[in-house]
Amino acid sequence: MTDPAPGPLGPGSLTWRYFGDTRMLLVGPRAAVLQNMLPALGQGVLDHSVFFTETFARLRRSAGPILDTVYGGERAAATGRTVRDYHRDIKGTMPDGSRYHALDPETYYWAHATFLDNMIYGVETFVRPLSDAEKRRIYAESKVWFRMYGVSDRAMPDDWDGFRRYWRRMLDEELVAHKTARYGVGYVTKGLPAPPRVPAPVWRAVSPPLNAVARFITVGGLPPRTRELLGLPWSAADERRHRRFAALVRRGNAVWPLLPESVRYLPQARRAFREARRARRGPQRGPRRGGAQVPERMRAS
Template identity: 60%
Template sequence: MTELAENDRSASASDDALPLGPESLVWRYFGDNRMYLIGPRPAVLQNMLAELGQGVLDHSVFFSDTAARVKRSIPPIMMTVYGTDDDDEGTRVRDFHRDIKGDMPDGSRYHALDPDTYFWAHATFVEQVLYFADTFVTRLTDADKERIYLESKTWYRRYGVSERPMPADYAAFQRYWERMLDQIVVAHPTAQYGVGYVTKGFPRPKGVSPLAWSLLAPVFNPVAAFLTTGGLPPRARDLLALPWSPRRERAYRAFAAFWRSKPVNWVWDRLPMRLRYNEFAQVGYGR
């Protein structure tokens, strides 16, 4: 009887979510290679939560080797989405964070697995999917947004972390997101470092010769600054004191409208899968 009750509770716990898989909108958009158009939006927003930014400051190689940190972080998160429940990729991601803890400047403690901290990191990825699809692919309907959010609840549950902070539906998620931006996030030094190249220029990547970078930087830096600054919410842009103007805003909106246009989408949808999707999405769809 107890076992049946537990099974019933387990089943009802997933009744409020939608599955991930080849028919899901999260799969359709999260691994799309056009995602680069939003810049580092989720990473910057994550680090604007003081506790999360402090954890990166204290424990990550983000400052000494940013590319290595990104290369290490992305695959397990991608496979949490494009893998299966039996792969346990989500619990591996969770376990990477068990020892990420320490003291805040005010003497309080932080831990990466604190539910509020962990859910914020996840929320930035969910919002990444919503923002990217609506801005650079197609205008999402309210039903699309609700569907993406309900699929993201299945995604979050794969981490095996407390669901306490997780909003029930998309409307509640919108309220949560607005409250975080308006009242909680700050210009943490980690986030400021992450967008420093907007005004200072991008440092020469390892493996690129000084001569090659001297030729690439004058093109790369303005584009990177445009995508990074334009891709952030206005509130985050203001907190980080990133330069922007009405003229740049108009240019960004025109740039986004170009990518959303029917001719561009028509061409994109006819490209080979290996060009349209990253390797993790390809594995998922192939399976």
């Protein structure tokens, strides 16, 4: 079965519907951890990023431009090239003496692949099962999205079946417990760092439940193979609790469309939806032929 021909990202795409959905936050830092387990990418972060001194600020700064690329409309390609250019000088030497560069197609595509996986895993865990046709459609959309960066697509699989083989090979053969990834999940066992300006007594009082939630979300959202590589504890009882939690979230889907858009979507997605609705209500009397309809309230599933 071949994948559908990719079309432009927009309000009719499954990527728009789900990538900025706030339920995807329940996956935790899955994408970031998996990215940093690829040796070249983890080394680039170790050598060039403020990840170790401003971890959460770095994650926020990284996520924003990616969301802007997905939801940028006519600006998306320019935003994608800007994201690419952030990485031009991220290069250096691996511990074994080999060279790395963030814009190496295999390295850059891995980062993109983790965002795609994050969305599909998040939808199937916390929203609903996806059909094979929907996964093929999302994969076709991801190819459009990746090409916005202006990076060679030689590492990108041709279709969804190829991507599944690629993903399994990466998990089984290419990922390691890189120092950057181990640092990124260190709070699972050591606890979250105290935020600036929070008094120590207050933090001692509130940190235990926060640490428990952070551990549960982080470890529960990772593939079993990567938990093993990183030495993260996860019992059969933990797995049952995580499945019950996911089922509880899915049961809430009946009321999800009734919630304000500000609760259901991240700011970049909300802005894109508003712009699309304004365009639909513009001077033209009806949508252009082939144009996507924009519902007043995006569907929950």
